Amino acid sequence: MGSQSSEGAPNVVTETLFKTLIESACSAEVVCVQTAEKKSSVWYGAWIIRVVDPARNFEKLLVPARHQTAHGPEIVPRTFKTANGLISFLGGLGFTHITIPLYEGGRASHTLPSDTASDPSHR
Secondary structure, eight states, X not given: OOOEEGGGOXXXXXXXXXXXXXXXXXXXXXXEEEEEEEETTEEEEEEEEEEEOTTSOOEEEEOSOEEEETTEXXXXXXXXXXXXXXXXXXXXXXXXXXXXXXXXTXXXXXXXXXXXXXXXXXX
16 A cells, blocks of 8 residues: 555544544444465564545545655554564553454454444454
């Protein structure tokens, strides 16, 4: 997935807003952008995450922060390179069941369990 100028990227969220949105009934959609490959006991690939509202009216891409380049501000998606990294991130947000698509283009939707969304210890 290519980078975008910050002026043309209203459909992105940083981690703080991402957490707020998933706690308010939005879902996290994991998208495989590079087919995974197992090396030893670790799955390597590339995954991004989008937040999607319940009515599927909007999708917002998770980004770590805006980066300054020689050409100006640039937005890059937060990309997870290992399945373990993806599981650690989503598990830390309170997701109890995590599905990871292994082939490019695959998607998996995740919603917080209703008891976890209201439990402050999972924030």
